[in-house]
Amino acid sequence: MTREHGERGDGLVASKPYRVSIEDVGDRAAAAFLGFASGDALGATAEFLTPTEIQAQFGVLRDIVGGGWLRLPAGSVTDDTEMSLCIARSIVEVGFSPQDIAERFAAWLKTAPRDVGATCRRGIRRYIVEGTVFAQPSEMDAGNGAVMRMLPIALASVGDSSVLAKWSTAQAHITHYHPLSDAACLIFGQLLHLALVGHGKPRLLALTDDFLSHYPTFKFDGKFVQSSAYVVDTLRTVLRAFFETNTFEDCVVRTVNWGGDADTTGAIVGALAGAYYGLQEIPRRWSKKLQGEVAKEVQRLARDLVARSPVAARPLNVDVPRVFLRGLIE
Numbered sequence: 001m002t003r004e005h006g007e008r009g010d011g012l013v014a015s016k017p018y019r020v021s022i023e024d025v026g027d028r029a030a031a032a033f034l035g036f037a038s039g040d041a042l043g044a045t046a047e048f049l050t051p052t053e054i055q056a057q058f059g060v061l062r063d064i065v066g067g068g069w070l071r072l073p074a075g076s077v078t079d080d081t082e083m084s085l086c087i088a089r090s091i092v093e094v095g096f097s098p099q100d101i102a103e104r105f106a107a108w109l110k111t112a113p114r115d116v117g118a119t120c121r122r123g124i125r126r127y128i129v130e131g132t133v134f135a136q137p138s139e140m141d142a143g144n145g146a147v148m149r150m151l152p153i154a155l156a157s158v159g160d161s162s163v164l165a166k167w168s169t170a171q172a173h174i175t176h177y178h179p180l181s182d183a184a185c186l187i188f189g190q191l192l193h194l195a196l197v198g199h200g201k202p203r204l205l206a207l208t209d210d211f212l213s214h215y216p217t218f219k220f221d222g223k224f225v226q227s228s229a230y231v232v233d234t235l236r237t238v239l240r241a242f243f244e245t246n247t248f249e250d251c252v253v254r255t256v257n258w259g260g261d262a263d264t265t266g267a268i269v270g271a272l273a274g275a276y277y278g279l280q281e282i283p284r285r286w287s288k289k290l291q292g293e294v295a296k297e298v299q300r301l302a303r304d305l306v307a308r309s310p311v312a313a314r315p316l317n318v319d320v321p322r323v324f325l326r327g328l329i330e
């Protein structure tokens with residue numbers, strides 16, 4: 001990676017060479033994927049509920065108890081984690097291939113998953129019928145179904161912002177082709193890249209501010225955001241929770257107790273907070289509750305993805321996002 005992304009004197013530029021420990025990035029990656037699956041399993045209970053309804057039923061929802069509209073066994077994950085696992089397994093086994101990812105989405109859809117978003121279903125069906133991996137641009141594609149499966153892309157591309165931008169839109173467009181979805185995917189990936197190599201909140205906030213200067217529609221404040229499946233609401237919810245809290249658990253608990261699309265907001269914020277706070281901050285009672293081999297598999301895949309990433313090949317002078325890479329998705 002030699003291209004510089006709009007370096008300027010606004011504090012976003014890291015001018016010194018930045019060396020990272022691959023072991024530390026691997027640990028943070030494992031925490032991100034475990035945090036993602038935990039947030040999904042915790043939030044599924046509250047999906048489509050209002051904060052008032054959640055409070056009436058649970059007080060504060062802070063344990064993985066299952067149920068919800070999908071009547072899940074405690075510790076089950078949903079489409080967010082299942083589709084992310086498809087991408088993670090694909091990259092680890094064959095490298096980045098939209099075709100192979102679409103093939104795994106198709107196989108997953110044929111298992112009749114409990115939940116699948118309408119836009120995801122439409123995109124996967126198009127792949128099954130036409131064999132194409134590119135959705136047509138659509139006003140209807142501004143849901144959060146593409147951003148919810150960005151984590152494996154960010155893990156596999158850590159250390160190279162250009163690779164992140166290229167893969168981010170390619171994976172998103174399998175099902176979702178909308179500028180707001182594209183923008184949300186990229187900023188989420190860029191924030192993950194910063195957190196994975198150990199940057200602090202001021203740096204993540206500076207990047208977020210730069211993103212918001214290009215996409216003010218995503219601006220968040222202290223007012224309640226109904227976390228619907230609209231990608232703008234989803235990202236606003238996630239950013240607000242991440243920047244307003246100081247521990248992994250508070251961040252994820254606050255997010256899912258806002259209800260709405262709580263499994264997806266919980267998963268996305270769980271990934272970011274997991275990468276940021278690290279493995280030791282993820283409640284054991286959550287990771288132990290995850291069903292089957294999910295907790296083990298996500299951590300193994302996360303480390304495998306990082307082992308294949310640009311940062312593993314070049315831990316010195318790591319390329320980390322300086323500004324929002326808007327130009328790379330237009």
Ligand SMILES: [Mg+2]
Nearest residue numbers: 078079080263
């Ligand atoms: Mg879900």
